[in-house]
Amino acid sequence: MxxxxxxxxxxxxxxxxxxxxxxxxxxxxxxxxxxxxxxxxxxxxxxxxxxxxxxxxxxxxxxxxxxxxxxxxxxxxxxxxxxxxxKKSIIENMMREFLRGEKIEEKKERILIEFVSANPTGPIHIGHGRGAVIGDSLARVFSHLGYNVQREFYINDAGGQILSLLNSVDLYRKKLIDPSFEIGEDVEYQGEYVEEIAKKLSDNIGFEEKKKMVLFLILEEIKNTLNEFRVDFDTWISEESFYKNGAVEEVVDWLRKMGYVEEKDSALWFVMKGLEEDKDRVLRRKDGRWTYFAGDIAYHKYKYERGYDLLINVWGADHHGYLPRLRGAIKAMGFDENKLKIVWVQMVKLVREGKPVPMSKRKGEYITLKDVIDEVGTDVTRFFFLMRRADTPLEFDLELAKKETEENPVFYVQYAYARIRSIFEELKKRKMEYEEGGFSTKLLNEEEEKLLRKFIKLNDVLYDVTESLEPHLIVQFLLDIVPLFHQFYTKHRVLVENKVERNHRLEIIRCMQKTIETGLSLIGVKTPEGRM
The missing domain is CATH 3.30.1360.70 (Arginyl tRNA synthetase N-terminal domain)
Known part of the structure; x- marks a missing residue:
């Protein structure tokens, strides 16, 4: 439509x-x-x-x-x-088309959305969770509108953080052997999950095998959490693979031939030459180790070479300063930097009873995405993460999230859907007749018209999401239209004796049912199956 x-x-x-x-x-x-x-x-x-x-x-x-x-x-x-x-005739035509379920025309454009991409050094935290629901909801909307969408997770499995993780695991293994051994506060990765990994490693394991096992265990935990969060990926790309298959050296040599790479002080530097920023950036350190930037250039070259029409990266807001150098590299390689769009995701602050929930990642005492899902559920967590613009800090009220009252916006929206279900159940119970297609603009009252004039904006909102890359617009739309439904429901009976009037109102609430269902499904939230 x-x-x-x-x-x-x-x-x-x-x-x-x-x-x-x-x-x-x-x-x-x-x-x-x-x-x-x-x-x-x-x-x-x-x-x-x-x-x-x-x-x-x-x-x-x-x-x-x-x-x-x-x-x-x-x-x-x-x-x-x-x-x-x-005109009301436009509303009627849109409503009928929507209820018929007109097939959406498939579009030729191919879109790659890279999101989450958390370091495989521990359970994913709530910041990653917000990025996960934003990236996943974007993929759902683009797919719903007929685009060919690929979801991708970039595994940051190379570099110093992996060595630090392995060191932490070794220290926990020492403590398992000798309980009197104390793990210092300066150890980067701590907590129960590191201890659990240490328990699963066998003795006399080689470095490469140990690394492979540790990363496998953490990635399995990440995948399980994301699966519970209703987030799936089509491809998982390893950062380390670009170093092992020679892709990093290949792209650096290519850039060197074009004059964008120079050797200074025994290190290799990417020379900006006025591309995006004035500061040159290290690609390979003096000791021969590649920087994250070098691998990222190879990864984005691989992205462009796969021929997507649009590349979307969902990044934490702390990466703002990184973008100019990446755009510079993309320009240097001769690719269209305008194909790359960034969605900036701000931090989430958990609040309980009006007070911030203390977290310390260094001590292993931070609250994970799994912890929040276990406490308030997937539906509520996803909905709450989308209640603000991605680039706006989000305060997540854990107590509000657990309330089954109209104060809780998720409950409020799902309750509207449950009310509609109950009407159709009552219709069957009473064995009343209902003929689809009985809507008439001549019967519209004030509350019905307000409701339907909001409904006609649904597709506007979905296309706005694809242009602004802001899926919170769907939540905003649901929170705008649901009060209009409740006002209509409170003021007007649906299952009236007059058959013409009854069919007219049943068509309206059927339209509302599908509207709420569509909106919730596009943000990965389920509709309630029974009464609430």
């Missing part, structure tokens, strides 16, 4: 092109306050500037032209903007 906002924009252009030169004219179509209409446009501002006219007078003129549209019920000028309300 084509987003209505796009149709509105096309209609505005078609109507105004008969009166004005619209070539290269930029204007917006957005959603105003509900009481003002379904959409607004600022096209009068752009036209007034081009035509040298007063904005207010131009808005009056634009409104009078748009009012003649066959799909607009009204077009009202206000402070230079024009607020538009679509």
């Amino acid at each position: 084509k987003p209505l906002k796009k149709k509105i924009r096309e209609e505005i252009k078609n109507l105004l092109s008969n009166f004005f030169d619209l070539k290269d004219l930029e204007f917006r179509v957005g959603a105003p306050k509900p009481e003002l209409g379904d959409y607004y446009t600022n096209v009068a501002f752009s036209l007034a500037k081009r035509e040298g006219k007063n904005v207010k007078k131009m808005a009056d003129e634009v409104a009078s032209i748009l009012f003649k549209s066959e799909i607009f019920e009204s077009a009202e000028p206000l402070n230079g903007f024009v607020n538009i309300k679509v």
Whole structure:
């Protein structure tokens, strides 16, 4: 189903092109306050500037032209903007198409989304969890709209952090043999999970075998947690593989031939040459060890060579400073840096009874994603992680998350779905007749119209998600439309004796049921099966 906002924009252009030169004219179509209409446009501002006219007078003129549209019920000028309300027939057509389940046309574009990509040095924490639900929800939305989507996890299994982990495991093995042995506070990786790994290692194990076993155990734990969180990946790519198969040396030699790599002070440097930043970056240290940056260049070369139309990286906000050097390398390799989009994910702060939950990763006392899932459930955790923009810090209230009241936004949305289910169950129980397709715009009351005028924005929201890469818009939409349903439900009976009126209202709540179901499924949250 084509987003209505796009149709509105096309209609505005078609109507105004008969009166004005619209070539290269930029204007917006957005959603105003509900009481003002379904959409607004600022096209009068752009036209007034081009035509040298007063904005207010131009808005009056634009409104009078748009009012003649066959799909607009009204077009009202206000402070230079024009607020538009679509005809009820448009609502009816969209509703019928939605309930029929029109097949979405498959798109040719291929998209790669890389997310989570946690270091395999321990259980994934809540920050990774937020990135997981953001990346997974983006993949769900793109797939729902017909795009070919690949989900990828980049395993950071090379470098100093892996050596530190293995050292920590060795120290815990010493303690298992000699309980009096004390593990110092300066040991980087601590906690019960390190001890459990140490217990599973056999004696006299070689370094490579030990490394392989430790990484396997941690990755299995990560995969199990993500599986419980309803997050799956199509590909798992090892960082170390790029060093072992020669891909890093190959790309560095390639960049050297193009003049982007120089040797200074016995180290290899990537020379920016004004690409994105002025500071050169080390690729290989004096002791011969490659930097993470070198491996990342090889990895992104591999991404581009697979021919995707869009590359999305979901990164923690602490990586902001890393992006310029990566973009510089992408430019140097001759790839289109505009194909790469970054979603920045801010930190999550856990709160219990109004107080922050203390965490210390160094002492192994941090709360993992698994801990939160076990306490409040997957549905609530996913929903809460999407209640704010990705680039905004999130406060996660554990006590609120466990409440089964309207205060809890997840419960509030799922309760609306459960109410609708109960109506259809009661319909069967009473053996009342229901004929699909009985909706009529002539029967619309105020609450029903408000509800459906919100419903018509669903596809707008989904396409907005693909453009802004902000899946929190779906949660926002659900939290906007559900109160309208509850208002309708409280004021109007659905299972009335009048068959025509009953079929009309059942079509509306069937539409709401599918709307809520669609929204929740796209953020990986289940719909309740029984009463709540």
